[in-house]
Amino acid sequence: MSEATETDQGNRRRSSDSSWQIYKRLLKYVKPFWFAFMLAVIGNVIYAVAATGMAAAMEYVIAALENPTDENRILLTGMIVGVFALRGVGFFLSQYYINYVGRNVINALRKQVFDKLLALPSRFFDENASGRLVSKLTFNVEQVAQAASNAITIILREGLTIIGLLLFMIYTNWKLTLVFLAVGPLIALVVNYASRRFRKISQRIQSSMGDITHVASESISGYRVVRTFGGEQYERDRFRRVSEKNLEQSLKMATTQAISVPVIQVLVAIAIAALVWTMLAPEIRGAMTTGELVAFITAATTMAKPIRQVTSVHSKIQKGVAASHDVFSTIDEKPENDTGTYAPDRVEGEVEFDHLSFRYREQMDDVLQDISLTIPPGQSVALVGRSGSGKSTLVSLLPRFYEFTGGDIRLDGHSLKEYSLEALRAQIALVTQNVVLFNDTIAANIAYGVLRDCPEEQIREAAAKAHALEFIDRMPEGLQTMIGDNGVMLSGGQRQRLAIARALLKDAPVLILDEATSALDTESERHIQEALEYVMKGRTTLVIAHRLSTIEKADRILVMDGGRIIESGRHSELLAQGGAYAQLHQMQFSEQG
Template sequence: MTEPVAPTPTARAGSNWQTYKRLLAYARPFWIAFSLAVVGNVIYAAASTGMAAAMEYVITAIENPTDQNRLFLTLLIVGVFAFRGLGTFMSQYFISYVGRQVINALRTQVFDRLMDLPSRYFDDNASGRLVSKLTFNVEQVAEATTNAVTITLREGLTILGLLGFMLYTNWKLTLIFLAVGPLIGLVVSYASKRFRKISRRIQGSMGDITHVASEAITGYRVVRTFGGEGYERERFRQVSERNLKQSLKMASTQAISVPVIQVLVAVAIASLVWTMLAPEIRGAMTTGQLVAFITAATTMAKPIRQVTSVHAKIQKGVAAAHDVFETMDEEPEHDNGSFEPERVEGNIEFDRVAFRYRDQLDNVLQDISLEIPAGQSVALVGRSGSGKSTMVSLLPRFYEISEGDIRIDGCSIRDFRLSALRAQIALVTQNVVLFNDTIAANIAYGALRDHSLEEIREAAAKAHALEFIDRMPDGLDTMIGDNGVMLSGGQRQRLAIARALLKNAPILILDEATSALDTESERHIQEALETVMQGRTTLVIAHRLSTIEKADRILVMDGGRIVESGRHEELLAAGGAYAQLHQMQFSESA
């Protein structure tokens, strides 16, 4: 196996340029605003050059203080600054407009892509880091498309304008001033490479900060119960200090490179002053022209410093854009099917199905063959890690089958359009997901939002949720907080069941759906589930065997295989794995 070859500096530079070009393409739809920003920058540059050129008239007015010169000089100063102010407004506002539009487009596209990515992507990437991409990294991209472009255009055009004026005034002196150009280029080149490298580390550390903080905040009850405050503080301190260290490296590089460039510019200006006193160089230049020339040279120091310091922003933006585009270029879920039935009957067939997670050698599921007639309830039991949840996750294609096939009504699930396949399945999991919205919005979520209030109440009643909903201050319109924090575990579970009931899908998956309920609630829910399971193909994963005794068939799983199959009484009589599990639970409860 060959070692991966590291990209050459030329390849990296090409890649950076390609990324920046792709980034600038997002500004194309807003070319009118961008053009107005360019016009503003041209006005600003012209005004800055005019300020230097005006020094000749200032000297003339001082040497010859007539009323006409006084009035002209006063109007000239006001006019130049007003002209420059107009250019500043146009350049800053319109480029900011373009930048915010680019951020909005990027952020929306990244989120849209996240909605299409397969489950394995979310398994591989912590949620905090993904949130950091949407917030911090996209803002870093903005620096490259707004401030950086503004400064590069405005100060770049100012440098060109001042250079043009200097060449026109005395080309020999200008060439002496330009002699330090290559040295400035070397400093900028070194700083740019360092900025880009540090920027990548800063983005990684920001992702760590978001990740650690979100875990500690969402899991605050566990943190406090188990005395994890000190551990979390230390974990956060470490990632925060890593971010601080990289940020200080960035600041030190910027702090060193800017004064070095200023000193080089100062050496160039000092060389000018020394040289211009020689009669053969000065030629026929008047005192006013000399002052104007020196003013132009010294005025150029600020735009040169600004243009060189903008490299930090551009490199941050390019590094962030690499990361953002990496997510956008991730391959979405395969959705090549075209079959879109209105409603399936619910016959399910597993045909020699095998599955393994990516990067794993061993199969998690092996040789699963099973037929479930429409309307039948099948319970999956077995020890933790036996493959129960993985098996039901293959049905809505959260993961792709490694071998074999799964068919619904004789049609392979690969031939279904994903949205059509998932429309046939209602799901209630052990880890209930609720949103910071009203109870009604959580029951009628997503594609269910068009259901009437009466239908929502009916689903809530069947799930035995109305008994606590009606006690809420605003009933169905009560806000339930982040992930339903204001509700008990049993109440949250009942809302999830009400959501599944409202969907009224022909296939129902219950993954430990009653695990969070107390005995009294479980009895009510069990009655509701028995009602809703009628006429639907139901797959039930249960830890407590007492909840699945009435299932049409019970499958016992072990090591990714089905080791026993039959009804409750049959399996008990067989005295195998199911009987052992039942005996174990019976002993525990006793």
């Protein structure tokens, strides 16, 4: 045997083992619903017994036809009704309860994946497009349903039917049964090949579905840019490419299934033909009556449908295995590192950066280098500098959206890693340039998350301080007005004011303002600046600002460049130095002039 052949066979064995391990893991989700599953099994047994009984009844049908007495007429008609009624009961039990189990498994998986997504670090979302993650929650989990419900139903119902019919055939004439079973190895080879191909194509289909969701979500959410810059044709072409790739893979799946099923049917037909040819030999037929022969042939031909069903179910199983592999890979992702236990009710707010460094990936250069800085409680510190100087990265390390790679950050003398993430983030309020709002009421967006139980009076007070009541009171339903997906019903300035109101309502000792007034006009900015100056009192505040006019009253201004702090001081002191800050100020002053 060649080395390449050995390698190929080894890969197949590992793939088979992996598929079985994944499927066993999927079946563990069935355990909480074992009672419903057992009812489904009982239903499948009843169905299989009824299907076998229909074949066995043919012997009595022939006997009744040869001897049409009143007793036989009653017996035969009662038998027909009874068998079909029994089959109907079995079908209902198996179909309903296995679907009950399957949908509950999907519900459990979907919730587990979503819970894991909420606990994963920021790096995961940087590396995975949101459209593909949504596809996992929708399309991929639905594919798991096929393996966890429909596939099991078919395997149990049709598999038990095959077993029942085989037992009847062996009981009737074991020699003829051996002739029928001779094609079994050939059927197994066809099923094995089709299964491997089904799984490979299923993985490609799921990947292409992720691409479809990703492209569609980008085009829909960015429709203003698409239309303004004439990107309609580009987006059409992009969507058609991923959609046609999905079509190509789906057709490959359909082709494999369309070829494998008839091939198996032909093999079964050959077995039945060989059976008929053989049973005409007197030494094989033996003492079998005409009724027994007809019952035997009926059992053999009845088996064709369940064999076809069982072999075709492999496509559903392989789709489910491929989808389960993708879903489980997300569930197995490492969550945020949350080993800290320190959880004070409220900190004073002293922040210390001690020789801090950070890089996004091991192979990349440091984007923050040897940052050392102490911010006393209640002091406001402004960060300025060119784009890419590291301002936003520095403040994103404070809530531990990323783990710093060197040095330390301490809050009230305790390393951030000593805090539990929930306790740490409870001390921090955040307003970013890219405001995130939810398709809910204005009140629910201001009092979001842990703030949801705040009384309406506090919500109105926070909105008033953020100068948001000016437009809220003009809304049809005031604070209870729905604002649409990501606040689409609001202007940029209005959305920013709601985000500031949310931060005001949280009343945290540490406040991060990342370009918090960037979306406001000059008049609104003046009002907001007054509100921010009010809320900054007594709070440790880190402000990232592009407009230097908004940070002139900061206790300290830090100028960053290349991931380092190159200047530090108050507004007047930095202007007097005539360095980088003075140049930035002069550039903005000239632009405004």
